[in-house]
Amino acid sequence: MTGGHYALGNPLVGPRPQARTRSFTRRGGRMPRTHQRAWDRHADDVLLEVPRVHGDTSTVVDTAYRLDVGAVFGRRAPLVVEVGSGSGDALVAGAAARPDWDFLAFEVWRPGIGHALAKLSQAGDGQLPANVRVVEADASLALRTMLPPGSVHEVWTFFPDPWPKTRHHKRRIVTAGFADTVLRLLAPDGVWRLATDAEDYALAMRGLIDPHPGLRLASTDRAPLRPVTRFERRGVEAGRAIHDLAYVRA
Incomplete structure (x- = not known):
C-alpha cells in the first residue's frame, strides 16, 4: 500500500482529505511529570x-474497523462522543455528573490526553x-x-481550533461533510453540541x-454539562463572547 490517503481506496474517506488531515497528525511533546505518571498508570485502561x-503513528483509523461499544464499556448506556477533548475539562x-x-x-494531542x-x-x-x-485518532x-448509525446520544465539539487565518479555514473540523457524519451517528433523540469563542x-x-x-x-443556551474552563474565562475577560449551539435531527 502506498502512502497518503488516496491509497485508502474507500469512498467514505473521500478523494482529497489531505489538506485537513495533515494538521491532525499524532501530536506529541514532553509531558509534565504528573501527566506522564497518569499516562503510565492509566493509559492501558482507558486508551x-x-x-x-x-x-x-498514524491518526487514521482503518475504515474496516467497527467499535463494539457495549463490549468496551461492559454495558449499554447513552453514549457521548467528544471530538477534540483537549486537556479533558468537559x-x-x-x-462525574453522568x-x-x-x-x-x-x-x-498526546500531552492533552495525559493531562486529561x-x-x-x-x-x-x-x-x-x-x-x-x-x-488517539482524527x-x-x-x-x-467506526461507530454504527444512530448509536450516539450526544456529540460534543467544544472550542475546536478556529484556525483564524483565512487560508487555514479548510482545516476546521466543522464542515458540511462533518455535519453529515454527525447526523449519521445521532440517535433519534440525539444532540450535537458545539461551542466557540471565535465570532467568525x-x-x-x-x-x-x-x-x-x-x-x-x-x-443557543450553554450546554448543560459544559464546565467553565480557564481558557473560557480568559476569552470572556478579553471581551470575546461564548457561542453555544445545539442541533437535533430535523
Whole structure:
C-alpha cells in the first residue's frame, strides 16, 4: 500500500482529505511529570487500541474497523462522543455528573490526553471512572465508519481550533461533510453540541449547519454539562463572547 490517503481506496474517506488531515497528525511533546505518571498508570485502561491505516503513528483509523461499544464499556448506556477533548475539562465534568452515561473522547494531542488522565485520576482519588474511554485518532475520519448509525446520544465539539487565518479555514473540523457524519451517528433523540469563542467560526458554523436538511438548531443556551474552563474565562475577560449551539435531527 502506498502512502497518503488516496491509497485508502474507500469512498467514505473521500478523494482529497489531505489538506485537513495533515494538521491532525499524532501530536506529541514532553509531558509534565504528573501527566506522564497518569499516562503510565492509566493509559492501558482507558486508551483504546484501534487498527491504523499507516502504522502506529498514524491518526487514521482503518475504515474496516467497527467499535463494539457495549463490549468496551461492559454495558449499554447513552453514549457521548467528544471530538477534540483537549486537556479533558468537559470529559471530567461530564463523566462525574453522568455516571449513567458513557463517554468516548477523540484527541490527537498526546500531552492533552495525559493531562486529561491526570485530571480524571485526581477527581477519582487515584482511580479513573469506568465510563470513560479515549481514542488517539482524527475524529473527522474515524467517526465516518467506526461507530454504527444512530448509536450516539450526544456529540460534543467544544472550542475546536478556529484556525483564524483565512487560508487555514479548510482545516476546521466543522464542515458540511462533518455535519453529515454527525447526523449519521445521532440517535433519534440525539444532540450535537458545539461551542466557540471565535465570532467568525460561530458564524461559519451557523452558515454550514443551519441549512443542513437533516439538522435543526434547537438551542443557543450553554450546554448543560459544559464546565467553565480557564481558557473560557480568559476569552470572556478579553471581551470575546461564548457561542453555544445545539442541533437535533430535523
